[in-house]
Amino acid sequence: MKSIAIDGPAGAGKSTIARKVAEKLSFIYVDTGAMYRSMALYFLRNGISSEEEEKIAAACPDIDVSISYQNGEQQVILNGENVNGLIRTEEVSMMTSNTSKYPVVREKLLSLQRGLAEKENVIMDGRDIGTCVLPGADVKIYLTASAQERARRRYKEQTERGLICDMKEIERDIIARDEQDMNREVAPLRQAEDAVLVDSSDMNIDQVVDEIIRIYQEKT
Ligand code: C5P
DSSP: OOEEEEEOSTTSSHHHHHHHHHHHHTOEEEEHHHHHHHHHHHHHHTTOOTTOHHHHHHHGGGOOEEEEEETTEEEEEETTEEOGGGSOSHHHHHHHHHHTTSHHHHHHHHHHHHHHHHHSOEEEEESSIIIIIOTTOSEEEEEEOOHHHHHHHHHHHHHHTTOOOOHHHHHHHHHHHHHHHHHOSSSOOOOOTTOEEEEOTTOOHHHHHHHHHHHHHHHO
């Protein structure tokens, strides 16, 4: 099986890019952030705060996360419920970063992620795909952009979804999230040694997609 790992900070455009690359190469796109988001949603719904590591650990066995595809779009199923439409709020984003640092949460999703890559050609995005989930990936990309540009894109995405938001607040949130994701003890966000750095600040979507496909063709 072939695999492409895309890691990088919040709002770098990983999912948009990965979805398009998957389409062009006929790979499956796996969004691992959505899996962490669904677990965070479970904790929020059950009144568990992100500091309560013991309660989080105790809740984990009750959580079942799986994915399916509808018209090529990944759907995250949390204990039998499709929660795709509920996991993109800023509240869930922050809760996700606050809880994905716990080993018990990460262990829960690791085998699901690796299992998918064993069965299908995948392009998988997240924070630790190249460094931890798929260390043997055929291609590893570290996709980034300036914090300002990432905030601008996230703002556009959220307002297009009809959500009211504040650009400065989004920028603060993504900086806080990156800081936390980069400095946690388990599987921190960092560029794998063999990853190719792609800075998309001054690139449009198609340019980034073409660049990744070029890197893939060159390496395989
Ligand atoms: O990619 P997305 O913004 O949906 O990820 C939400 C959060 O999930 C990240 O801020 C990070 O804390 C966590 N995450 C992670 N490992 C991954 C993917 C996401 O820790 N592979």
